[in-house]
Amino acid sequence: MKKSLLAALAAATALGCLPAAAEDLITSDRVGPSDAPKKMVFRMTGDGPSSTDPTWAAGYSKLYTDFINNHPGWQLELQMMTGDISQEQARMLEQAKAGHAPDCAAVDSFVLPLFKQAGVLKSLSPYFTKEEIDQLFPFVRDGVTGKDGQVYAWWWSTDLxxxxxxxxxxxxxxxxxxxxxxxxxxxxxxxxxxxxxxxxxxxxxxxxxxxxxxxxxxxxxxxxxxxxxxxxxxxxxxxxxxxxxxxxxxxxxxxxxxxxxxxxxxxxxxxxxxxxxxxxxxxxxxxxxxxxxxxxxxxxxxxxxxxxxxxxxxxxxTGGWTVAAFSSEPEKVEMCAALAREIYMGPANALQEQLPTRADLYDKYDVFKSEANQTFAKALKVGQARxxxxxxxxxxxxxxxxxxxxxxxxxxxxxxxxxxxxxxxxxxxxx
The missing domain is CATH 3.40.190.10 (Periplasmic binding protein-like II)
Incomplete structure (x- = not known):
């Protein structure tokens, strides 16, 4: 029986089909199997498994594990931004203009107009329904939409x-x-x-x-x-x-x-x-x-x-973060949109109590019915976006x-x- 088990493991190794549990699905710079045939580079803030908040880190680890398990064959290469957000965003814009941007990235809402103007973002419109787009707060919808009516980023959280x-x-x-x-x-x-x-x-x-x-x-x-x-x-x-x-x-x-x-x-x-x-x-x-x-x-x-x-x-x-796609490969653009949809649009809002940008999500998650978040919602009524x-x-x-x-x-x-x-x-x- 021992010999049969060893033979089975050897065969599995030769075929490259060892179960994902055989290695860590999440490391400091990777999510997914190390030998996955498809890879998307995602440049991110601390809103992820490497969060300095232990509760958030654990929550994001689960979200990212579920996400990569739902997308077999993919690996996310994680690139972490430093705390100097202005410098990071300026550097990424220059990289995008030169064709060296990551496939997908967190773009601060206040510099999103610069990325739109430079024409370096790919449309995410095919991956979100009209109903989802219509539920965005007006200042958010205006912020992500280009002159051609296409959605060029998904603004998933707002703040005040x-x-x-x-x-x-x-x-x-x-x-x-x-x-x-x-x-x-x-x-x-x-x-x-x-x-x-x-x-x-x-x-x-x-x-x-x-x-x-x-x-x-x-x-x-x-x-x-x-x-x-x-x-x-x-x-x-x-x-x-x-x-x-x-x-x-x-x-x-x-x-x-x-x-x-x-x-x-x-x-x-x-x-x-x-x-x-x-x-x-x-x-x-x-x-x-x-x-x-x-x-x-x-x-x-x-x-x-x-x-x-x-x-x-x-x-x-009122500010917030967006997820945007830079890749010229349609599969990676779709994967970037999936990341925004499955991790950040709702689940991450609830995890971090980051205020959603879709009005209907306030009724979906109990956490946004709390006294604190109701007070935040009241203050948002006099909020202004950059x-x-x-x-x-x-x-x-x-x-x-x-x-x-x-x-x-x-x-x-x-x-x-x-x-x-x-x-x-x-x-x-x-x-």
Whole structure:
């Protein structure tokens, strides 16, 4: 009997048909059998089996294992992006223009217009039904659709910015900028840092702050995509929003080190360590805090809509990630669409509590019926997506530069705003 078993194993090895369980289906850079005849390269963020959150890593490992088992003969080669998302996306765009992009990749929604304009994406329209596309929120559907009506990426998650607070230190929800300053000073009086937010050269710095401008009715660009954020109609609103952050730092309600913060992980770390009672962050951080804190400590934390110059003038930025195909091989494009459909469109939303971009999914998954997610959904009603125009990345870049000058006291607000506006207009003229 032993001889028969050895003979059977030898035959199976010779035929290359050992069961998949004979090797790890998931490694740090691969999903699927190492000798699979078909391979798709997927460049991804941490939203996968290598997530730094153990719960999410385990959940994604199961999703990816089920996915690859449902697609026999395939292997996914995983390429991980670094935390410098802006640089990663810029590099990938240049690779795509040169014909060296990965087959499939995560594309940040804020730079998706650049990829569409470059003509480097393949249509995913054949792989999603009209009903699924119609269920996308309007700003999402507009964002993924090209001028020819084709869908060029699947925007699977959206997010928003909120104000987190330790209710033991800050019991009442700050509804206005003045309330926020007072709450930041409360945190300092309690022996902690004041309010924290991203303030370095980082896309999050611009986007987390923009709600303060949008809440006043400010506009970044006109209908043609031209920057207008500091023209006659918008300049005063923009300057007020910048001075709000400046006053937080100069008053001590926010520490000067915000100019060095360029990661939401840094904000989580401060909250978990108990060194701050207040920070501006994303909705996804709620689950991260829950997973990182003792239940008694987490129970002290809550969140609310971003404050406004008045309680009635509030807004928040809505972003998110897409999955897009670059391959010229139809099989790989279809596989990329399957990845978006089977892992990210719904299952990954529920796993990470990443807000879905399809309205019908809020009824499908119980997790989005929770009090926290209902509060997020309410805040989304005043949310705004980054404008889908080519000049936006440069506007963001100039806001980041401007914020650094203002928060360090290197330049007066008016001068820094005017410099940013001129640079954005000059860049627009070169498009």
């Amino acid at each position: 910015r909120v104000l987190y607070r330790n209710t033991e230190i800050v019991p009442n929800e700050p509804a206005t900028w003045d309330d926020t300053k007072a709450a930041g000073l409360q945190s300092v009086e309690a022996g902690m840092e004041g309010i924290l937010f991203n303030g370095s050269r980082y896309e999050g710095t611009a986007f987390d702050w923009l709600g303060n401008f949008w809440g006043q009715g400010g506009k970044l660009v006109d209908d043609a995509g031209k920057p207008i954020f500091a023209d006659a109609a918008n300049r005063d609103k923009f300057i007020k929003a910048v001075n709000y952050y400046r006053d937080l730092v100069e008053s001590g309600a926010a520490p000067k080190r915000v100019t060095t913060i360029g990661s939401y992980d840094d904000l989580n770390a401060a909250a978990v360590a108990g060194t701050t009672a207040l920070f501006v962050g994303g909705n996804w951080q709620y689950r991260q805090l829950q997973n990182s804190m003792d239940p008694d400590e987490f129970a002290k934390w809550s969140f609310s809509m971003l404050p406004g110059i008045t309680a009635d003038q509030r807004s928040t930025g 404008p889908g125009v080519l000049i936006y990345p440069e506007i963001s870049n100039q806001i980041q530069i401007m914020m650094g000058k203002v928060l360090t006291g290197a330049a007066a607000t008016d001068a820094a705003v005017d410099d940013a506006y001129k640079a954005a207009l000059d860049a627009y003229a070169r498009l």
